[in-house]
Amino acid sequence: MKKVNLTEKFNLFDEHWSPRIVGELNGQYVKLAKVKGEFVWHSHANEDELFLVIKGTLKIEFRDGSITLNEGEFYIVPKGVEHKPIADEEAHILLLEPKSTEQTGGVESDLLVDNQPWI
Amino acid sequence: MKKVNLTEKFNLFDEHWSPRIVGELNGQYVKLAKVKGEFVWHSHANEDELFLVIKGTLKIEFRDGSITLNEGEFYIVPKGVEHKPIADEEAHILLLEPKSTEQTGGVESDLLVDNQPWI
Numbered sequence: 622m623k624k625v626n627l628t629e630k631f632n633l634f635d636e637h638w639s640p641r642i643v644g645e646l647n648g649q650y651v652k653l654a655k656v657k658g659e660f661v662w663h664s665h666a667n668e669d670e671l672f673l674v675i676k677g678t679l680k681i682e683f684r685d686g687s688i689t690l691n692e693g694e695f696y697i698v699p700k701g702v703e704h705k706p707i708a709d710e711e712a713h714i715l716l717l718e719p720k721s722t723e724q725t726g727g728v729e730s731d732l733l734v735d736n737q738p739w740i
Numbered sequence: 741m742k743k744v745n746l747t748e749k750f751n752l753f754d755e756h757w758s759p760r761i762v763g764e765l766n767g768q769y770v771k772l773a774k775v776k777g778e779f780v781w782h783s784h785a786n787e788d789e790l791f792l793v794i795k796g797t798l799k800i801e802f803r804d805g806s807i808t809l810n811e812g813e814f815y816i817v818p819k820g821v822e823h824k825p826i827a828d829e830e831a832h833i834l835l836l837e838p839k840s841t842e843q844t845g846g847v848e849s850d851l852l853v854d855n856q857p858w859i
Contacts, residue, residue, distance in 0.1 A: 622816055624807055624815045625813060625815070626813045644816050645816070646789070646836065647767075647787065649766060668766065671765055693745060693746045693747055694744060694746070695743065695746075696743045696744070697763050717836065719766055
């Protein structure tokens with residue numbers, strides 16, 4: 622494996638809500654995503670999911686509140702918890718989640734990406 | 741769980757080679773560490789380990805080479821691979837590894853910290 626430079630990897634794609642895989646360890650993937658607008662309400666039955674903001678601001682709505690993450694802040698959404706990520710302006714985020722994680726937790730959506738490629 | 745601000749967490753401690761736990765997901769810990777000088781040669785038999793540099797520069801030596809990580813760069817050391825982290829100047833790093841991971845992989849060292857606390 623080579624080292625991963627986050628800025629260089631983010632420069633390789635522009636699509637929103639289309640995570641790229643940049644690392645793998647202990648059955649988990651490290652992913653990078655550019656996000657803008659609203660994602661769909663969903664949960665992951667068996668997977669905790671970490672969101673670390675590299676650039677911009679990410680809001681995560683829950684059924685009983687919300688949290689706003691700025692650059693250098695992370696939050697771990699526990700398995701089974703419904704959430705909806707939102708970004709008013711484009712944000713760059715690092716995700717960490719098990720390889721088994723489905724992007725929308727089984728919820729149908731036009732935003733669903735069938736194949737998340739390595740870059 | 742509350743969100744984690746990396747800068748705020750790094751301001752809570754000064755010790756080198758003394759990781760603090762700041763998150764847990766899917767059987768892994770997210771840890772922060774301040775490092776300076778040389779750690780010991782070691783490996784983790786069953787655990788891959790991710791090093792992400794938040795500030796400064798971290799060099800990781802391997803038996804057959806080395807890698808230098810600057811801010812915004814990460815590397816995943818695969819299980820079983822001997823490595824020795826080195827930082828000429830203080831560096832701030834984020835670690836990701838299974839909860840079972842022993843800091844020195846069983847190698848005796850004065851640098852070994854018995855208890856890695858949550859902050």
